Amino acid sequence: MLQVWNLDKKLSENHTFHLENISFHIPKGYICGLIGENGAGKTTLMRVLMGLYHASGNIVIDGHDLKLDEAAAKESLGLVFEEGFFQGEMSLEQIGIFYGQLYRRFEMEIYLSYLEQFGLDKKQKYKKLSKGMKTKTQFAFALSHDAKLFLLDEPTAGLDKHFREEFLRICAKLVSDGERSVLISSHITEDLDRIADYIAYMQDGKLLFFLPKDELCEQFWIATGEDYKCGLIPEEAVVYKEKNPYSTSVMVANRKRFPMDEALEKHTPDIREFMHYFVKGGKQNAETVAEKYLKK
Ligand SMILES: Nc1ncnc2c1ncn2[C@@H]1O[C@H](COP(=O)(O)OP(=O)(O)OP(=O)(O)O)[C@@H](O)[C@H]1O
Structure with missing residues (x-):
C-alpha cells in the first residue's frame, strides 16, 4: 500500500x-x-x-x-495533521462542499453522518473549533472519500x-x-x-x-530482581539498566541467546517500556542495538 x-x-x-x-x-x-x-x-x-x-x-x-x-x-490519502488544510472561515458543511470536489469518490452523506456521529455541528465555523474537534472534522472528511x-x-x-x-x-x-x-x-x-x-x-x-x-517486543526481556543478579547479565545484551529503591530492572536484547538467573522475574516489554529503556540507553546505544538485533 x-x-x-x-x-x-x-x-x-x-x-x-x-x-x-x-x-x-x-x-x-x-x-x-x-x-x-x-x-x-x-x-x-x-x-x-x-x-x-x-x-x-x-x-x-x-x-x-x-x-x-x-x-x-x-x-x-486520508489525512489528519496538526494544521490541517481546511480554511478556517468555512463551516463544516461548506468544507464538505468545497474540498469534497477535489476527490472523485467523496460522498457528502457519509461526511455529514460522521460529523453527526462525532457530535459536530455542521453549521459551526472550522476556526471556532477546539483542537480535538478539528481533528474529528479532518477524520470525518478523511473517512468520506474512500481513501x-x-x-x-x-x-x-x-x-x-x-x-x-x-x-x-x-x-x-x-x-x-x-x-x-x-x-x-x-x-x-x-x-x-x-x-x-x-x-x-x-x-x-x-x-x-x-x-x-x-x-520487535519478543526480541527483548525486562528482567527485574536483585541488583547483583542483574549484574550477571552479559553487558552486550543490556540495553539499559535502571536501579529502583528495592530492585533493579534491565532491558535485555536478543533474549533467546542470553541466559539469565532463574530468580529474576521477566516479561516482554510493551511499546511504552520499550521506548523508555531504548531512549534511556542513549542514542548511540539505540543505534547499536537496532543495527545488531533489529535490522532485517
Ligand atoms: N520548517 C522547518 N524548517 C526547518 N527545520 C524544521 C522545520 N520543521 C521542523 N524542523 C526541524 O526538523 C526536526 C524534526 O522535526 P519534526 O517536527 O519532524 O519532529 P517530530 O519527530 O515530529 O517531533 P515531535 O514529536 O516533537 O512532534 C526538528 O529539529 C525541527 O526543529
Missing part, C-alpha cells in the same frame, strides 16, 4: 535537520505506528508522504507514484478518552477488510500497543528500524 525507497530531505537553509535514506513498506490491511523522541522527524516524514515537502527518493501510494502520478496518489492510506500525525493527542476509544476502534475497523492501511504517529504508546501491527522507530532523521510489533 505504501512503498518508500531512499527518501532524503534536508530541511532549512543550513540543513540542520536531515531525513536520511528512509525506506519501508506498509502492506495492505496493516497499521504502522511511527514513534520517536521529539524532533526525531516523524512530522517531517509525514509531510513528505503527504506531498507537502519534496524529497529525493520514491514514494508509491496504492500503486501510484507520488511524483509521476501525483493527483491519483493524493486522492488515495486507501491514512496518514495520521499525532491524531489522538487532543482527543478526550471516549473519542480516543472510538478513533482507535474506527482505525482497527478500517484495515479489517485488507484494503486500507494506516500510518499513525503518536507519543501515546498505549494506542499503538492496541492497534499497531508494525512499529517504525525514528531517531535524528533516520529510520532505525521497521518491524512487526510482536517480533
Whole structure:
C-alpha cells in the first residue's frame, strides 16, 4: 500500500535537520505506528508522504507514484495533521462542499453522518473549533472519500478518552477488510500497543528500524530482581539498566541467546517500556542495538 525507497530531505537553509535514506513498506490491511523522541522527524516524514515537502527518493501510494502520478496518489490519502488544510472561515458543511470536489469518490452523506456521529455541528465555523474537534472534522472528511492510506500525525493527542476509544476502534475497523492501511504517529504508546501491527522507530532523521510489533517486543526481556543478579547479565545484551529503591530492572536484547538467573522475574516489554529503556540507553546505544538485533 505504501512503498518508500531512499527518501532524503534536508530541511532549512543550513540543513540542520536531515531525513536520511528512509525506506519501508506498509502492506495492505496493516497499521504502522511511527514513534520517536521529539524532533526525531516523524512530522517531517509525514509531510513528505503527504506531498507537502519534496524529497529525493520514491514514494508509491496504492500503486501510484507520488511524483509521476501525483493527483491519483493524493486522492488515495486520508489525512489528519496538526494544521490541517481546511480554511478556517468555512463551516463544516461548506468544507464538505468545497474540498469534497477535489476527490472523485467523496460522498457528502457519509461526511455529514460522521460529523453527526462525532457530535459536530455542521453549521459551526472550522476556526471556532477546539483542537480535538478539528481533528474529528479532518477524520470525518478523511473517512468520506474512500481513501486507501491514512496518514495520521499525532491524531489522538487532543482527543478526550471516549473519542480516543472510538478513533482507535474506527482505525482497527478500517484495515479489517485488507484494503486500507494506516500510518499513525503518536507519543501515546498505549494506542499503538492496541492497534499497531508494525512499529517504525525514528531517531535524528533516520529510520532505525521497521518491524512487526510482536517480533520487535519478543526480541527483548525486562528482567527485574536483585541488583547483583542483574549484574550477571552479559553487558552486550543490556540495553539499559535502571536501579529502583528495592530492585533493579534491565532491558535485555536478543533474549533467546542470553541466559539469565532463574530468580529474576521477566516479561516482554510493551511499546511504552520499550521506548523508555531504548531512549534511556542513549542514542548511540539505540543505534547499536537496532543495527545488531533489529535490522532485517
Ligand atoms: N520548517 C522547518 N524548517 C526547518 N527545520 C524544521 C522545520 N520543521 C521542523 N524542523 C526541524 O526538523 C526536526 C524534526 O522535526 P519534526 O517536527 O519532524 O519532529 P517530530 O519527530 O515530529 O517531533 P515531535 O514529536 O516533537 O512532534 C526538528 O529539529 C525541527 O526543529
